[in-house]
Amino acid sequence: EVQLVESGGGLVQPGGSLRLSCAASGFTFSSYAMSWVRQAPGKGLEWVSAISGSGGSTYYADSVKGRFTISRDNSKNTLYLQMNSLRAEDTAVYYCAKESVVRGVIYYMDVWGKGTTVTVSS
């Protein structure tokens, strides 16, 4: 069964740090790009960051650039998101998602984890 399981969320003070993990199983992890997507309470989905299958290319939303770092360990089938300088507006459920691209124009996220909750508050 293809599965993604996030962990590492919690309560952190503004300015603090947190590292999220996403354990993947049921597919060849290194063959797929992965993304982090977040959803603030009562709000819509917001793409946060993506990483290529090899880990050699990374991409970030402007809202997190310079504060968050995405990485992966293909030997452990695990995706990470290091979050520094956290702000109240980073409070959200964070989902990891498996990406697929077909012929360069068909892009989709076909597998999602259940999410992990990050709360930034004093």
Next chain:
Amino acid sequence: SSELTQDPAVSVALGQTVRITCQGDSLRSYYASWYQQKPGQAPVLVIYGKNNRPSGIPDRFSGSSSGNTASLTITGAQAEDEADYYCNSRDSSGNHPEVVFGGGTKLTVL
């Protein structure tokens, strides 16, 4: 980066057909994908590409696109289709590739 625009809310009578739209410049270069999200649950992919359904998605869900607009159509809406629906696509209009989501459409089945 570009944006994707969706109507905030749409309603449909049980058994009728409803279309949810998504507009944005990135859709001129990339197909939209569509996600269903029910309260307290993770999003689920329902349509991708020109009109492709993942395994397990009922065939009452279909997709189409024209120019800068993508549409998700539910033919014969069921009570269990009541959910939030999001479109997304890749966006290469900026200095680096990004991913964009629409603001979401809350579908109410009456």
